[in-house]
Amino acid sequence: MLKRTLIIGGGEAAQYVFHTIAKDETMNYQIIGILDDSLEVQLQEVPRLGALSKLEETIINESITSVFLAIPSLEICKRKHILEICQKYKMETKVLPKLQDIHSKKDKLILRAVSYQDIIDRAEFELDYLMVEQEVANKTILITGAGGSIGSEITRQLMNAHPRKLVLLGHGEASIYEIHRELQKMNHQTEIISCIADIQNEQRLAEIFSEHSPDIVYHAAAHKHVPLMEKNITEAIANNAKGTWNLASIAHTYNVGKFVMISTDKAVKPTTVMGASKRMAEKIVQLFNQKSKTLFCVVRFGNVLGSSGSVVPLFYEQICNDEPVTLTHPDMERYFMTIPEASKLVIQASMITNGGEIFVLDMGEPIKIMDVIYKLIDLTGKDRESVQIDFIGIRQGEKVREELFESDEKAHTQIFEKILVGEGHPSPSELQNIQALLGSYMDMTDKRRKERLFELIEADWRYTKI
Template sequence: MREFNVMSKKISTFFESRTNIQTLLKVILDTLALALAYTIAFGLRFDLSLPHEQYFVIFKHTIGIAVILELFFINILGVNQSQWEYASIQDIINLFVALLAGWLGFIIYLYFANLLAVPRSVLFFFLILGFIFTGALRFMPRIFFKLQSSLASNKKRVAVIGAGKAGEMIIRQMKNDPTLGFYPVALIDDAQKKQNTKIHGVKVLGKVKDLPQIVRQKHVDEIIIATPSASVQEMRRIVQLCEDTGVDFKTVPGPKEIVNGLVQVQQIRDVKVEDLLDRVPIEIDLNQVREYLQGKTILVTGAAGSIGSELVKQSLKLNPEKVVCVDRSENSLFYLDNDLKQAYDTASYRIVVADILDLPKMKYILNTYRPEVVFHAAAYKHVPLMEYHPEEAVRNNILGTANLVQLCEQHGVEKFVLISTDKAVNPTSVMGATKRVAELVMQSYSAKSSMKLATVRFGNVLASYGSVIPLFQKQIAEGGPITITHPEMKRFFMTIPEAVKLIFQA
């Protein structure tokens, strides 16, 4: 009775696993397919009529061994470990190798069992039919999903620009997974040799210049730009044509964002301003910076802002002892904390809600964490707003900086870096003037302090809070007009990662 209970429990545990049930189902289906292949092989040998009694006896004695040997090699070589929903050419090659090994094993068995009376044509038909039937089983789920996708009316009809590796990956995922909600209807590529060719059943219908016409003809709902290595000029041309169509468009990530060379549908995003930046992003060697910051405690004020948050993230990559993230916006700190939890050990950073104007709190923070390096990014930066509230700009940008520098010197900070702005040069605004005074505070302390002080000035940082680009995007989305201070004005931009690397260089 006890043995029966143990056996019953093992059987129950086996069937509780979905993987085990799927494997068992695959074995059953392969068994039926191989048994049918062997039966038909005998039928073809005898013109689909009942074979002579002698051959019928041989059939009964060999069908079980033939199927078992094939199943043995299919499973021992791990063919059934792959998911049938995503069967590929490599899976079919592996299947054929396993069937061939089982087939040769069956011939060897017939030789030693003295059953050579099995007709050679039966053996040949068994191998071919067994491969066809078991291969068909593995492609049936893919065919079903593709049929389901083509019949679905609620999916977005997608045109993919780029018939290269990225485009192939995107289309394959859309075809294999109907739940993504995309139905690729057209490929577009400028290469002449790719015209009228197909990738996973999707035809290259023309070049990029033909995009508006293709969108109309195929009733495209969304365009996906799958050209991660395109130049800035080429990207601008594609984006302009996409805008002319009036339909939504997105892009795959650039080469640096792609993990292991694989493009995922989930990575598709809106086109960023950085994608259209008319220069190669500046790369800075951070080895010397890593040597200096490694093992040190870093404090970042304004840590929840666009520059501050990127400072925190890049600092954590340089193996510091700890990064202390100070900001008075608890909502922004909450989102920063969520981002950091996904990528870094929570012991490597601390989230602190505090105002740099709160001297007792800042003393407590400096006493508790004893930072060696301070990046001071906390500041008011909106030029028009500060014109209406100059007293706040003075308090935060000037007094806040002066108090923090003094406290840091008292608490043995080695290096203090102020993040300033190009508007501090011959300032014409309250914000620019307060930042210039903050720079002068730094200069006055550097003349008499043992602490090293440095100031970094930025122009316009793309996608940072308060940058003009988000304002322009909002104005365009609302139908305009775009407001600028002067028709002949020029602006010079850098990306947030570039800005942070320049801070490190200081």
């Protein structure tokens, strides 16, 4: 039986939806009509049933069971209202990817179900592109981890500002190859260079910096999977701490103008190896800022929705597959941001840094994970009672609530719209101690590595559950 379907929007995106469904006999949808605020829209023989304000009335009168949201640029408040109505009537709700994603074939799914990106109700952080264009024109920019979810989005955002050269540095050749191909289609003014390299290899990094002389470095390469790093302490230190040291040292040597390191709220009062290794990386960056002409700064993220390692896509997959949703604790809450928001924050931070800052996006209040799960259930059209939720217990080092700043990081003030800033001032003597660990950790037992890591960031490694 065909699902009675309503398309919201009548522009190019809606045309794309209509022709896709018409061509694919396996898609089980019958287009009943469209809603659009413009009286001029035409979609083949499909009737316009009214303005967006008629959504609730149309769902009832036309016995609609599926809604396709085909206005990628719709304002946040209108989008939220539409999704709330769809949620109320338990519509199967799908949204169209951004048109540029379709044209670049980045988004292989024709339509995606409403999912993790739609749980944030606040307006997204927007980048001051004019400021960025003025800053990066005629400059060479290097991005580590350029094939990852955050690094690749940073490159996309930067391409809109037409830098002279983008150096894509990454360890995985497949992901670097893919982002290189995608960026080549975006503009032909920017030279794009792919460098396969491991940030643990200081000599290779020196070769790259010597050849390309980057003006700005965005350091997005990191191990960030919390449970895996608990079992792989050596690699957490090697990649997150020693890799950052290598990059910071070489950036200093080659007189890079600005260096932005991406960190995490798990580095605040860390209780996990991953968080502790990122806290050490933060200290390294701040200590190099004290002795270098390069402007070093840190950007801390909350949970980035849809990034590799994010748990929310797992929830969504479990719901869609009728599997039990696994959550560690019913009171768990987190700060959330989207991949584009995270990437824009990194770029904006590089525009306004004076060196030494810790930048954090004002993400509003933290969101309860249970509320996220319920919203995902509602937006897939299922009944909450039909989805089993299993509480599996807090993992070692996991916190119920994350924090954004350490207590001694002064001035949690807003210096730019939606950007908070704090400053930490580690002692110069810490640099020697960190350097000693990075030179000797391979000779230690795992227990001693962990102890020393936490000692050097003045945290208690014995915490198991918070």
